[in-house]
Amino acid sequence: MKAGKNTEFIRRKEGKMPRIKSYLDFSGVEYISTAGAVIIASEYQKVKEITGKIPPAVNLDLWSKEAFDTLFGIGFFEAVGLASDGSHHVYQSSxxxxxxxxxxxxxxxxxxxxxxxxxxxxxxxxxxxxxxxxxxxxxxxxxxxxxxxxxxxxxxxxxxxxxxxxxxxxxxxxxxxxxxxxxxxxxxxxxxxxxxxxxxxxxxxxxxxxxxxxxxxxxxxxxxxxxxxxxxxxxxxxxxxxxxxxxxxxxxxxxxxxxxxxxxxxxxxxxxxxxxxxxxxxxxxxxxxxxxxxxxxxxxxxxxx
CATH class of the missing domain: 3.30.565.10 (Histidine kinase-like ATPase, C-terminal domain)
Incomplete structure (x- = not known):
């Protein structure tokens, strides 16, 4: 993927609500393996480094807890700039x-x-x-x-x-x-x-x-x-x-x-x-x-x- 004119993910026009041109919605995914989460995070990171922009992820409140926790645990949201980088490098549940x-x-x-x-x-x-x-x-x-x-x-x-x-x-x-x-x-x-x-x-x-x-x-x-x-x-x-x-x-x-x-x-x-x-x-x-x-x-x- 190369940076170019069409790498804007959110379309903004004066006087109108912003519109998402393209996005990924994981709300229908019930389970993401650790390996799958790494692939997703690396692809987001690649796009961010190539274009300087972050692809939107929508409907976070509808994501399954298991899929969300896996992505959160590997630092997906920090890696792509959707959250501040915390000091803890290991995420722990019960x-x-x-x-x-x-x-x-x-x-x-x-x-x-x-x-x-x-x-x-x-x-x-x-x-x-x-x-x-x-x-x-x-x-x-x-x-x-x-x-x-x-x-x-x-x-x-x-x-x-x-x-x-x-x-x-x-x-x-x-x-x-x-x-x-x-x-x-x-x-x-x-x-x-x-x-x-x-x-x-x-x-x-x-x-x-x-x-x-x-x-x-x-x-x-x-x-x-x-x-x-x-x-x-x-x-x-x-x-x-x-x-x-x-x-x-x-x-x-x-x-x-x-x-x-x-x-x-x-x-x-x-x-x-x-x-x-x-x-x-x-x-x-x-x-x-x-x-x-x-x-x-x-x-x-x-x-x-």
Missing amino acids: NSKILKVISVGRRDDIKLPLIGRYISELYEFIHPGTSVPKEVVRETLTSISEGITNTLHHAYDDPDADYSPEEKIWITASADRSDGSLTIVLLDHGRGIPVTYPKLELKEIVTLAVERLTKNSGGVGKDAAYIAAAMRYGRSQTMEPQRGKGLPQMRSLIRRLNHGGSMTVRSNAGWWHRPERGPIRMGNWPESLEGTLIEWTIRLPRELV
């Missing part, structure tokens, strides 16, 4: 805590310790008065850090592209005490795994895996196949075992917690899903996300804490 969306760019390394502190706080909220194993917290934070590093390095690696807003990744997390789950969401509007992954100096085993998934008409499609390869082998250009392991680490932690959680990755038109129980599924959507969305849910068994 059974849940939500981290306000944090955007991280190439020069925002200082935010990584901050994110780590909030994730640890959410873990403690799930099982108050107990000690979550340090290795679980450490592996969670390492996976997030790796995911951020790889995204900023690979997703925005086209020098000729006009990325808007500035190269960044959006992060939020939510803890649900009722089912002992921590959900982490990472979103970028870069080139996507199906575009950047094939450009890496991949080992032959990765190429063969992609070909096997897409070799016949019943295959899952290239986008989903490259996501599946990235989930299994990582996406470090050097293919060094200690680098590029953010996605495989996320998947591995769920497995080691005895399938305690799930994971969904959508990038461009492809999607990959590992449910809490059952086989991995993948496929292609008819339209592209134009970026990558990761939704990672970790469920801690009581015996671990």
Whole structure:
């Protein structure tokens, strides 16, 4: 979207009531997931940064409480300038805590310790008065850090592209005490795994895996196949075992917690899903996300804490 003559959302004429030219009405939405809320917030933020104007949101009093609370919890209204930025970065209700969306760019390394502190706080909220194993917290934070590093390095690696807003990744997390789950969401509007992954100096085993998934008409499609390869082998250009392991680490932690959680990755038109129980599924959507969305849910068994 580019700024231009038609980016006014409210039409004002002298002597007449203002009229909203275009708007979004969420009053008919009963539920918005944390991942969906991040996408909505990032799109609003993009429009605001490109046009300098905020798209109106109407009928706030008619929105469902669940949808409103999710958007409020991630800081949607502050992010788009509809409310003043409060000092609290974590919104808490009786059974849940939500981290306000944090955007991280190439020069925002200082935010990584901050994110780590909030994730640890959410873990403690799930099982108050107990000690979550340090290795679980450490592996969670390492996976997030790796995911951020790889995204900023690979997703925005086209020098000729006009990325808007500035190269960044959006992060939020939510803890649900009722089912002992921590959900982490990472979103970028870069080139996507199906575009950047094939450009890496991949080992032959990765190429063969992609070909096997897409070799016949019943295959899952290239986008989903490259996501599946990235989930299994990582996406470090050097293919060094200690680098590029953010996605495989996320998947591995769920497995080691005895399938305690799930994971969904959508990038461009492809999607990959590992449910809490059952086989991995993948496929292609008819339209592209134009970026990558990761939704990672970790469920801690009581015996671990």
